[in-house]
Structures are given as C-alpha cells and as structure tokens.
Amino acid sequence: MKKNLWKIQLWLLIILSTGCARKNFFAKTPVVDNAVYQQLLTAPKTVDSVTVKAGAHYKRGFIHRLFWGQHHRPLWDAPVTVPVLDIAKVHGGLSIEKQGGGQQTNSLTLIDKDNFTYALRSLDKDPKGILPKFWQKTFVVNVIRDQISAINPYAALAVPPLARAASIPHSSPRIVYLPPNDSNLGEYKEEYSDRVYLLEEKLNDENTITPLMGDAVDIDGSGTVLNNRYSRDDVFIDQLAFGKARLLDILIHDWDRHEGQWEWAQYNLENGERVYRPIPKDRDNAFYRFQDGIIPWIFSRNWAIRKFESFDDEFNDVFALTINSEFIDKRALSELTRHQFDSLAQELQKVITDEVIEEAVSQYPDSVYKLVGETTKRKLINRRNHLREAAAEFYEILAKEVLVVGTEQEEAFEVKRLNDEETEVTVRRKSDDKVVYHRTFFRSETDLITLHGLAGDDKFEISGNVKKGIKIKIYGGRGEDEIKDESRVRGWGKKTWVYDTINGTELKAGPDTKDKRTHDVRVHAFDREGF
Numbered sequence: 001m002k003k004n005l006w007k008i009q010l011w012l013l014i015i016l017s018t019g020c021a022r023k024n025f026f027a028k029t030p031v032v033d034n035a036v037y038q039q040l041l042t043a044p045k046t047v048d049s050v051t052v053k054a055g056a057h058y059k060r061g062f063i064h065r066l067f068w069g070q071h072h073r074p075l076w077d078a079p080v081t082v083p084v085l086d087i088a089k090v091h092g093g094l095s096i097e098k099q100g101g102g103q104q105t106n107s108l109t110l111i112d113k114d115n116f117t118y119a120l121r122s123l124d125k126d127p128k129g130i131l132p133k134f135w136q137k138t139f140v141v142n143v144i145r146d147q148i149s150a151i152n153p154y155a156a157l158a159v160p161p162l163a164r165a166a167s168i169p170h171s172s173p174r175i176v177y178l179p180p181n182d183s184n185l186g187e188y189k190e191e192y193s194d195r196v197y198l199l200e201e202k203l204n205d206e207n208t209i210t211p212l213m214g215d216a217v218d219i220d221g222s223g224t225v226l227n228n229r230y231s232r233d234d235v236f237i238d239q240l241a242f243g244k245a246r247l248l249d250i251l252i253h254d255w256d257r258h259e260g261q262w263e264w265a266q267y268n269l270e271n272g273e274r275v276y277r278p279i280p281k282d283r284d285n286a287f288y289r290f291q292d293g294i295i296p297w298i299f300s301r302n303w304a305i306r307k308f309e310s311f312d313d314e315f316n317d318v319f320a321l322t323i324n325s326e327f328i329d330k331r332a333l334s335e336l337t338r339h340q341f342d343s344l345a346q347e348l349q350k351v352i353t354d355e356v357i358e359e360a361v362s363q364y365p366d367s368v369y370k371l372v373g374e375t376t377k378r379k380l381i382n383r384r385n386h387l388r389e390a391a392a393e394f395y396e397i398l399a400k401e402v403l404v405v406g407t408e409q410e411e412a413f414e415v416k417r418l419n420d421e422e423t424e425v426t427v428r429r430k431s432d433d434k435v436v437y438h439r440t441f442f443r444s445e446t447d448l449i450t451l452h453g454l455a456g457d458d459k460f461e462i463s464g465n466v467k468k469g470i471k472i473k474i475y476g477g478r479g480e481d482e483i484k485d486e487s488r489v490r491g492w493g494k495k496t497w498v499y500d501t502i503n504g505t506e507l508k509a510g511p512d513t514k515d516k517r518t519h520d521v522r523v524h525a526f527d528r529e530g531f
Helices: 002-018 034-042 062-068 140-150 155-165 183-192 222-231 239-251 294-299 318-322 326-332 338-351 354-361 366-385 387-399
Strands: 049-053 079-083 095-100 107-111 117-122 174-178 195-201 218-221 235-237 262-268 274-280 401-405 411-417 422-429 434-442 448-452 459-463 471-475 481-485 496-499 505-508 513-515
Touching: 034 049, 062 140, 062 294, 079 174, 079 366, 095 183, 155 239, 155 354, 218 222, 222 235, 222 262, 222 274, 222 326, 239 274, 239 318, 239 326, 239 338, 239 366, 239 387, 318 387, 326 401, 338 366, 338 387, 354 366, 366 387, 411 448, 422 448, 459 471, 481 496
Parallel strands: 235 274, 401 448, 411 459, 448 471, 459 481, 471 496, 481 505, 496 513
Antiparallel strands: 049 079, 095 107, 107 117, 117 195, 174 195, 218 262, 262 274, 411 422, 422 434
C-alpha cells in the first residue's frame, strides 16, 4: 500500500509541476546570432564558425528547477563557438556510409578515402522513441525530454587526456555544427541539418587501429568477442585491461557502460591464442547531474531508479555505477582479485595527476569552463584520491556472486573447499591441461559461485570437508558431462547444486549435493551476448 501511495504522489507532482505538453519543445536553431543564421541560409560557404547554444530549450524558471532540478541546464544554455563542418573537406573529404544511433541519438557513420570511419553524433538527444506511442502524444514526452539536461553535453571532450594517461584507447571528439539545408547530407539533409554534433573516430575495424593499440590486428564488437570467447578455448579477454577501463568509468562517473558501449582490439599471441582488450566509446553520461530536484531525488532512491546518481566529490554509491554494466562486468571481470583491483586503482592514481586533470577539464569551451571547470577539477581530484576505496567497493559488489564460464570445447572444473573461509576454483583446458582460470574465493566476500560448462564433455570435481562454505551451482551444458561431488559442508542446507539434463550426465553425488537435473534442455541455457 505504501509503495502504491508513493507512486500516486509522484504522478501528482508530475502533473502539478509540468502542465500541458509543449508542442515545440526544441529550439528552432542552436545558432545564437540571427544575422549569422540568415547568412547560413543564403551563403553557407561564407561562414566557417558559429556561436551556438546546444540546448537553450532546457533553460527553466525557479519553480521548474525546484521540482525537476537545475541539472546541467547552464551548460546547455552556454554560448559556445564551434566550426561549421564541411563534410566534403574535413579529413580529406568524408562520405556517408550509413545512418546509426539508438532511440535517442541521431548518428551518421562517415568514411574517408582510406576507409577510416568517423561517427557524427548529435549532442542533444530526443528520448521520445523509448516511450510507448500513446505516451509520445502526452506531456510525459516533454518530461522525459527535459531530463536530458542532466547530461553534461561537453563531458566527452574532457575524457581523452585521462584515457591517454591511463593508456586506454580512446577517440578524440570535437564539437561541430552542420549548417541548414546542407547538401552534403543528401537524403539525410532535413533530419541532420542545423544541429550541433560530436565528430569522433569510430574505432570499430582493422582500418581504425591507432598507435595506442600497439600490434592489434582487428577490432570487434562485444557480441563477436563474447561469442568467440565462449565458442573457442584459445580466446580470452584481458581482464586487467578491462578492470582498469572500468575504474576510469567510475572515476568520471560514467554509469552507462553496458556491453554495447565497448569495442575490443584483437591481439594474436605467439602461442596461437587470441586476446581482446577494451576500447570504451560513447561518453554521453560522464559527469552526470540528476539528484538536485525534488522529483529526480525521489526517482533516484535505492528502491527506484538507483543508477541515476549524480557526479560528486565523493563516491556516494558505487553500486549505482555498476547497474547498467552488470552483464559485461560479470563476464569480463570474474578473474580479478581484491589485490589486483587495488593495484589498478593505485596505477590510475599515479598516472592521472593534477596536471592531467587540469588538461582534461581545459578541453571544455571557455564559457563552459567558467561555469563548471573548477568544480569538475576539484571533484576529479577528490575522486582520484579515494579511488582505492571505490575499487574495493566495486570488487566487493562483483565478488558477491561470480560466474566462471567455460567454452564449447572440453574443460575440467575443479573446486576445492580449502577451509571454512577459502574455496579454490581452477579450470583446465582438456586439450593440453593448461590452466585457463584460477582464483581463491573467500566466504566473507562471496555467497555464490556459478560454473557453466556450456558444451563439450566437461568434468566437474568438488572436494573438501569443512564446517562452512560457499554455495556452488553447476550448469553442465550440452555434452556428456561428468560431475563428482566429494565435498562436505556441515550445517543446514546443501551447498552444491547441480543443473543439467538427466540424459547424458554422469553424476556422482555426495551428501552435500542437491540434484536439480531435468529432462528440459533449457535448464543449462546461458546468455552469451546480452543483445
């Protein structure tokens, strides 16, 4: 009842503070000077730069800001001088390869004469597409649109110096403006003209490998990487590299790091194996500011939409920064120990100096720097200084429930309950007995370890006689699996649960085994790609 009462109160606040829907939500043009705009209409080639306001339509009065928040409205309304983009000339001349973007961002993929690709992504967003059609015709669409003001439109400009210092591959975005009726846009002229964009390298194939990627041979998306990782036993993800990249995300408060926000550089090793290292992209939500209005504050409580945490001097809620990334984090960080996370945090603290932070924030346009430059710098320095504590909290979140996943090839999983506190998990590749996974878990940190064999004739052995232990779930997967549980954990409840098909599985159960086998092959389904 109380939960429903909260919902009623929330909707009353929305109705009372929003009023009728605005028919024309967005500004007619981002160009500030009307005389310059008229010149762009009649003689666009004579104008090489313009002063724009990326989102003057987000400016609101006191009452609106009291209920819905100040957010980053002053940045959207700040006058910024940017170059007028001539697609036919920039980077030796670009052509449109395809239209992209999701439900909020207008995006074009551009390509140069050497097949190097670039992304042209609208700075402003329109989240109308995420709503059901009925709500798109109501005031709700303008409520959602208004909350785009929580995004810092210039955050992406500050990230490259930080990533470069950390030796993390990155693009180098810049702000540009496309003039009205731009003939270079062809069929996209009406939709894409007269807007402000981020133009950046699109690091997504072998043609876009940069020197920072070293001897990489190709670049793949997360779907391909995960599919390869689980199909072959000689493909790996560099989990230390991904851990460092994720700590940088946490430093800059980029909460939207799902699997679609990554590309991966591919490296061929001398032993014939392949390893992937991460390339982060799309920094739309770095330095996010949301919780400064009555309604956003309520919506961002832990019981509501917790991920909408604001960038602050402190790491107020590390868990909020991991909600959207849970899928990829569980699959690409399961090997890392507390010590390794701490070492990565110390490494970042060492290389991201005050000077690097100053360089990063100085990438803001002058008018933006005057508004938030010093506060952004202060927050980054404070967060860097406490990054080890944030890394420890991130580790503890990940350590609660851990996935240990094999491949479609044959592996041997060995679980040893060493004592009441420690449980050792080792995975060997059957083809050559090479250890491909090893980690010791602690009962004080981990509640559940889930093993997935996926396919192939896998072998699982669990041993150890202890008073207390971590719960183990085993999903054998397709193939003729052999599962032997010789462990014993005294106390209430069985600690080894086996999920597999009855046919094709040889189970030697012990006193601590809970047999959850079935005839339904869906019992061992595993989401490999998350798309």
